Amino acid sequence: MLKRRPLFAALTSLGLGLAMLTPLASQAQAPAPNKVFRFVPHANLAVLDPVWTTAYVTRNHAYMIYDTLFSEDAQGNIKPQMVDTYETSRDGKTWTFKLRAGLEFHDGKPVTSEDVVASIKRWASRDAMGGILNNFIDHMETPDANTFRLVLKEPCGIVLDALGKASSNVPFIMPARIAATPGTEQVKEHIGSGPFIFKADEFKPGSLAVYVRNPKYKSRTEAPSGVAGGRPVNFDRVEWVIIRDPQTQFNALKAGEVDMVEQPSFEQYETLKKTEGVKVEDFSPAGLQFIMRFNHLHAPFNNPKIRQAAMVAMGQQAYINTQVGVPELGRLCRSMYPCGTQYADENTGYFTGIANPAKAREMLKEAGYDGTPILLMRPTDLASIAKLPLVAKQQLEAAGFKVDFQQMDWASLLARRAKKDAPAQGGWHLFLTAWTAGDISNPLAMAMFNAKGQNGWFGWQDEPRIEDLKSKFARAGSAADKKKIASDIQAIAFETATHAPLGQYRSPTAIRNNVSGLLATPGIPVMWGLKKD
Amino acid sequence: MLSFLLRRLAALLPVLLVVSLVVFLILRLAPGDPAAVIAGNSATNEEIDKIRNQLGLDRSIPVQYGIWVGRVLQGDLGYSFYLNKPVTALIAQRIEPTLALAMGTALLAVLIAVPLGTLAAWRMGGVLDKTLSAFSVAGFSVPVFVIGYVLIYLFAIRWEVLPVQGYKTLFGPSGAGLWDWMRQLILPWMTLGMIYIALIARVTRASVSEALTEDYIRTARAKGIAESAVLIRHALANAAVPIVTVIGIGVALLIGGVVVTETVYAIPGLGSLTVDAVLNRDFPVIQGLVLFFSLSYVLINLLVDLSYLFLDPRIRY
Numbered sequence: 001m002l003k004r005r006p007l008f009a010a011l012t013s014l015g016l017g018l019a020m021l022t023p024l025a026s027q028a029q030a031p032a033p034n035k036v037f038r039f040v041p042h043a044n045l046a047v048l049d050p051v052w053t054t055a056y057v058t059r060n061h062a063y064m065i066y067d068t069l070f071s072e073d074a075q076g077n078i079k080p081q082m083v084d085t086y087e088t089s090r091d092g093k094t095w096t097f098k099l100r101a102g103l104e105f106h107d108g109k110p111v112t113s114e115d116v117v118a119s120i121k122r123w124a125s126r127d128a129m130g131g132i133l134n135n136f137i138d139h140m141e142t143p144d145a146n147t148f149r150l151v152l153k154e155p156c157g158i159v160l161d162a163l164g165k166a167s168s169n170v171p172f173i174m175p176a177r178i179a180a181t182p183g184t185e186q187v188k189e190h191i192g193s194g195p196f197i198f199k200a201d202e203f204k205p206g207s208l209a210v211y212v213r214n215p216k217y218k219s220r221t222e223a224p225s226g227v228a229g230g231r232p233v234n235f236d237r238v239e240w241v242i243i244r245d246p247q248t249q250f251n252a253l254k255a256g257e258v259d260m261v262e263q264p265s266f267e268q269y270e271t272l273k274k275t276e277g278v279k280v281e282d283f284s285p286a287g288l289q290f291i292m293r294f295n296h297l298h299a300p301f302n303n304p305k306i307r308q309a310a311m312v313a314m315g316q317q318a319y320i321n322t323q324v325g326v327p328e329l330g331r332l333c334r335s336m337y338p339c340g341t342q343y344a345d346e347n348t349g350y351f352t353g354i355a356n357p358a359k360a361r362e363m364l365k366e367a368g369y370d371g372t373p374i375l376l377m378r379p380t381d382l383a384s385i386a387k388l389p390l391v392a393k394q395q396l397e398a399a400g401f402k403v404d405f406q407q408m409d410w411a412s413l414l415a416r417r418a419k420k421d422a423p424a425q426g427g428w429h430l431f432l433t434a435w436t437a438g439d440i441s442n443p444l445a446m447a448m449f450n451a452k453g454q455n456g457w458f459g460w461q462d463e464p465r466i467e468d469l470k471s472k473f474a475r476a477g478s479a480a481d482k483k484k485i486a487s488d489i490q491a492i493a494f495e496t497a498t499h500a501p502l503g504q505y506r507s508p509t510a511i512r513n514n515v516s517g518l519l520a521t522p523g524i525p526v527m528w529g530l531k532k533d
Numbered sequence: 534m535l536s537f538l539l540r541r542l543a544a545l546l547p548v549l550l551v552v553s554l555v556v557f558l559i560l561r562l563a564p565g566d567p568a569a570v571i572a573g574n575s576a577t578n579e580e581i582d583k584i585r586n587q588l589g590l591d592r593s594i595p596v597q598y599g600i601w602v603g604r605v606l607q608g609d610l611g612y613s614f615y616l617n618k619p620v621t622a623l624i625a626q627r628i629e630p631t632l633a634l635a636m637g638t639a640l641l642a643v644l645i646a647v648p649l650g651t652l653a654a655w656r657m658g659g660v661l662d663k664t665l666s667a668f669s670v671a672g673f674s675v676p677v678f679v680i681g682y683v684l685i686y687l688f689a690i691r692w693e694v695l696p697v698q699g700y701k702t703l704f705g706p707s708g709a710g711l712w713d714w715m716r717q718l719i720l721p722w723m724t725l726g727m728i729y730i731a732l733i734a735r736v737t738r739a740s741v742s743e744a745l746t747e748d749y750i751r752t753a754r755a756k757g758i759a760e761s762a763v764l765i766r767h768a769l770a771n772a773a774v775p776i777v778t779v780i781g782i783g784v785a786l787l788i789g790g791v792v793v794t795e796t797v798y799a800i801p802g803l804g805s806l807t808v809d810a811v812l813n814r815d816f817p818v819i820q821g822l823v824l825f826f827s828l829s830y831v832l833i834n835l836l837v838d839l840s841y842l843f844l845d846p847r848i849r850y
Contacts, residue, residue: 044809046615054573128575168573184587186617202707204626205616206809207700207801243698243799251685251697252799381812408564411814415566418581433574447575457577 031236034532037515038239039525040249042263045209045240048198049186051126054168056436056523063227063524064211064238065106066172066192069097069116070164071228074520076342076441078164079228081220082111082173082193092155092477093138099146104216105175106197113148118179120163120171125183127169129444132474133162157476158444165445166227166522167438195219195231195528196238209240211527224529227521231528234517238527253278253510259532260511262525265383269326272510282508284523286340286437289333290319290388290502293448295429296461298422300374305367307497308350310430312363313399314392315355316503323387324505331504336448336490338504341441342479343486351494353503360399373404375423376430382410388432388502417458431458432502438522443473443489448499459499465492534842537850541835545828552827553820557601560816561594567614567814588614601820610824611817613810620821623806630700631802633714634794635787637722642729643780649730650737650776651769655760657742665734672731681724681797688720695720698799721798725791729783736779740772747771773844781837788833789826 030036043057050062071081080086086097103111117140124130124137136156141149150159163171174192181187190198196211203209213233222229241258243249246265252258254275264272264280272280292314300306320330333339334348374396378389393403404423408416413431421427440446449470453462466489473485493499509525511518514533519526568585569576585591589600604611610620653662689697696717701709709717744750745768753763792804803822810818841848 046809046813047617049617053571054575168575184583188617204801205618205623206627206805207799241699241799242801244805245796245799247682248685248698248797248799251690252699255689255693255697257697257699409812411565411567411570411812414569415564418566418569418578420578435574439575450577455577455579457575 034514035234035236036239037235037237037260037527037530037532038241038258039527040243040252040258040261041240041525044206044242044244046205047186048190048203050172051123051169051183052186056168059168059170060524061198061209061240062170062172062192063194063526064196065190065194065198066174067103067111067194068164068170068172068227070160071226072164072166072438072522073225073228075226076522077228078160079222079225081164081228082116093152095150095152095159097148097150099148100218100220101146102218103193104218105193106191106214107175109175110145111173111193112145112176113142114145115176115179116148116173117142118176119173122174122179122181122183123169123171127165127171128447128450129158129162129165129442130169130171132444132470133158136474154475155477156474157478157482158474161442161444166524167436167445193217195233207242209242211238211240212236224519226519227524227526231526233528234531235527250510253512256512259515260509260525262509263507264510266323266325266329266507268510269329269508277513278510279513280508280510281518282506283518283520283525284436284506285520286338286441286522287329287331287504287506288434288436288523289338289440289504290316290323290385290432290434291448292388292392292430292432292500292502293459294497294499295423295427295459297420297459298427298429300367300369300372301429303367304496305363306369309360309363309367309369309399310396310401311351311494311497311500312356313360313395313401314353314500314502315395316353316501318355318391318395319388319502320505322391323385329506329508331506333501333504336446336493336499336501337441337443337486338437341437343441343443343483343490345487345490347487347491349491349494351500353501355395355398357395357398357400364400369400371402373402374429375404375406375427377413377416377428378405378407379410379413380407385432385434388434392430392432420454420460436523437504438524441522443470443486449489449493451498461496461498463492463496463498466496466498534839534850538835538839541831541838545831548831549824549827553602553605553824554598556820556823557598558594560814560819561597565814566590567816570813571614601817605824610821613818614815615813616815616818620817623818624803624821624825627801627803627806629702629704630795630800631788631791631804633700633703633718634721634725634791634800634802635784637718638725638729638787639780639784641722641726642733642783645726646730646733647737647769647776650734651741651764653734654738654741654745654768655764657738662738665738669731669735672727675727677724677728677793678797680727681720681794684720684723685797698797700798700800700802721794721800724797725787725794729787732783733776733779737769737772737776740775741768744768744772770844774841777840777844778837781833781840785830785833788829 041057045057045061047053047058050058068081069083070078073079082099084098084100088095124134136152138151138153178187178189195214195217197214199210213236219230224230249261250268253261272278294301294307316332324330332353334346334353335344337343376389380386393405396403416428417431419427423429443449447457449466450457451461451463451466454460469485469489473482476482476485517529517531519529568581571584572581612619649665653665685697688695699717703714750767753767792808795802795804807822
């Protein structure tokens with residue numbers, strides 16, 4: 001025993017010595033544990049510019065540091081955010097907005113109408129809905145530092161919808177000098193007027209993004225609702241910790257190393273519900289929708305009857321069972337606008353969302369399908385949608401289609417779906433993907449309703465009726481008119497089989513039990529309102 | 534030796550040139566378009582074309598390669614398409630965790646494997662030898678992620694003595710203290726160490742056991758030299774060349790190929806940077822990393838070759 005004492009003493013001294021090497025300064029400045037929130041986002045935060053990319057993780061980052069003119073509340077209504085008051089001229093062509101007093105960017109400069117106009121211009125150069133609004137704008141004016149004015153060529157019913165757009169691309173407000181960067185280039189500074197300040201010096205792409213509370217943030221006085229209303233911040237520091245492996249995310253949450261995992265894998269759902277110290281909550285009630293997109297350019301899918309037959313072959317339940325695997329998280333929804341959103345309409349005619357291979361076979365025969373193989377692309381590396389094409393293959397074959405199943409990584413799929421060549425020459429017939437409800441809850445935002453033919457979205461549908469109705473929708477003044485037009489667009493979309501909605505699902509979040517105040521939003525995990533005991 | 538060194542360093546240039554050309558061509562000819570990835574889900578072909586033009590991807594491959602080589606010769610590896618940062622800065626940011634992981638693992642493996650392999654060779658067929666053989670088979674066979682998860686479960690979840698994941702740098706104002714820095718690496722070192730301990734121990738055992746059959750060992754024993762000295766100064770010293778070679782190859786592999794361990798422990802090293810760059814078709818980053826890995830491999834091999842001079846006096850360059 002005596003001989004072991006020196007060794008024990010040496011080890012103890014070494015341990016103490018090493019412990020003492022922990023920087024004392026950082027210990028002294030460390031905020032209280034309940035003032036630090038550690039969040040695991042669903043993807044690596046690589047790009048920081050929310051106009052340059054539509055990536056959701058970048059949009060979510062931007063909600064931390066930027067503010068918006070208008071925002072969407074929990075009921076889907078557009079509410080003023082940075083804007084204090086606004087008015088419309090009698091002819092509906094001039095919109096005047098006053099900013100709330102005292103708004104300030106993180107660099108200490110006041111938010112001015114010049115900043116707003118520059119930000120709107122940059123956003124409109126990239127965003128589809130922004131582009132539509134821009135077509136209506138004759139010019140913008142800044143009569144004073146707190147007032148800006150949109151002067152339209154003709155009255156337009158989407159001004160507030162566009163400025164309050166909650167999902168990518170969101171019209172976030174940046175300083176004019178930064179917003180002067182072309183939309184095709186990334187901004188180099190990340191300064192907003194939002195509730196958190198981005199710590200560029202601590203940013204490590206692929207590892208960590210740090211935000212600290214903005215002490216000068218002017219929160220609205222209303223209660224938080226959706227992404228609208230007040231934005232009370234209860235943390236001094238928020239860390240976004242990038243953990244790619246779902247099992248490690250789970251372990252880190254269980255061990256209390258992180259407070260929230262945005263999108264745990266569906267396989268862990270049941271285990272998480274039973275895990276001590278952890279709870280499962282849902283911040284995005286409308287969730288996401290799976291879709292299947294046809295290439296309208298090439299046979300056999302240049303024939304709407306054959307597209308309709310493929311739609312009839314689709315059964316939503318199989319997609320939810322296979323990709324999600326948790327029945328309570330899935331929802332059958334025939335509408336192209338997600339169920340639970342304002343334009344949802346389940347009056348979908350022949351499309352029931354329940355697989356009917358026999359009827360699909362009949363329809364195929366009537367349409368004269370000649371057995372041309374359908375080139376179906378599967379992204380093997382994108383776990384969130386990788387199983388969908390397996391179901392599609394089975395259902396299409398059950399209906400009598402021949403399927404040429406092509407597996408590739410997501411980057412290859414993105415490149416291939418941009419090719420207009422015939423499938424045999426490097427093009428394609430079908431791909432499947434998922435959209436968050438916020439991106440497809442409005443006919444102007446829905447990419448699949450871009451029916452401008454060769455200049456439209458991948459699949460290149462040429463359907464002037466849809467484009468005409470979208471134009472009417474943009475001009476419509478009342479909510480009832482908009483609802484009617486949105487339904488009319490969907491009716492044509494089903495008639496022409498733009499794409500097939502394949503079921504809706506929620507992707508709940510996992511948080512520690514001592515965290516409360518998670519807000520329901522249109523798919524955005526916001527860090528305000530949250531509290532940690 | 535100087536001429537050998539100069540010749541080897543001069544040979545670096547054609548190696549790097551060929552590697553860069555092959556990688557450049559593979560990336561351009563393989564499916565996948567960075568512009569399509571950048572453009573996002575709701576983009577149109579027109580937007581993708583604009584981005585391609587902005588990135589210079591619409592130029593011919595020889596022109597793109599010429600521009601890139603020109604920049605590399607000036608020490609500029611280019612800018613990441615996505616991260617809006619110079620490739621050199623990205624590599625510099627990721628090199629510390631990777632080196633910490635690689636060097637710590639190599640050190641741990643050498644400290645454990647060389648004595649174990651030597652002892653196993655000394656008592657070949659004994660309990661230690663059989664145990665080491667069984668461990669080596671397990672070390673080679675069990676996937677790294679399984680070892681990682683088991684260690685995390687035991688040390689981080691069950692006993693709560695080590696962290697599950699993460700990496701804090703040792704340096705800078707926000708750097709972790711030395712103990713915290715080591716704590717976060719103990720499990721990754723152990724995880725990766727298994728396979729390298731198995732590998733180095735097997736090679737050590739084979740080399741030392743072969744050396745132990747040599748005449749000079751019999752002579753040494755006949756002279757009455759202590760068995761420990763026979764083992765270390767005669768057998769191990771003469772078996773060192775293959776052992777050092779394996780260690781060198783191991784370090785080179787560790788620098789470029791620890792993606793799984795980095796993923797399991799959420800360590801932001803060069804492995805995860807490579808995977809992200811490949812998945813996003815971030816050409817400048819992939820090219821920069823391949824150049825860096827090639828350079829590392831060549832230099833480590835050079836160091837190993839140079840070490841032979843000290844380990845075996847018969848070797849001359």
